[in-house]
Amino acid sequence: MEKQMTLYQLDTGRGGIIDSLTASGRLRRRLLDLGFIPGALVTCERxxxxxxxxxxxxxxxxxxxxxxxxxxxxxxxIK
Structure with a gap:
C-alpha cells in the first residue's frame, strides 16, 4: 500500500482516495461543498x-x- 500524500503531490493522470482535510473554517466548508470529502475518488486531470x-x-x-x-x-x- 502506498503512503499518504497531499493532493498537490498527485501527478497528472493519477488518482487517489481522499483521506482527510486539514483546512478549517470557510475554506474547509468550501472544499467539502465542492466534493472533496473523505472517501471520494479524485484524479489529477490537468x-x-x-x-x-x-x-x-x-x-x-x-x-x-x-x-x-x-x-x-x-x-x-491508487494505482
Missing part, C-alpha cells in the same frame, strides 16, 4: 505551466485548486 493551479476530476466535476488549497487535502494514492 496542470498549468508552473503546476499552479491543477485541475482535478471529482464526483463528475472538474475543479481547479491552487497549490495552497491542494496541500490541505490528504489522499491515499
Amino acid at each position: 496542470q498549468s505551466l508552473f503546476n499552479d493551479p491543477k485541475a482535478y476530476a471529482i464526483r463528475g466535476a472538474m475543479i481547479a485548486l491552487r497549490r495552497d488549497e491542494a496541500k490541505l487535502i490528504k489522499i491515499m494514492p
Whole structure:
C-alpha cells in the first residue's frame, strides 16, 4: 500500500482516495461543498505551466485548486 500524500503531490493522470482535510473554517466548508470529502475518488486531470493551479476530476466535476488549497487535502494514492 502506498503512503499518504497531499493532493498537490498527485501527478497528472493519477488518482487517489481522499483521506482527510486539514483546512478549517470557510475554506474547509468550501472544499467539502465542492466534493472533496473523505472517501471520494479524485484524479489529477490537468496542470498549468508552473503546476499552479491543477485541475482535478471529482464526483463528475472538474475543479481547479491552487497549490495552497491542494496541500490541505490528504489522499491515499491508487494505482
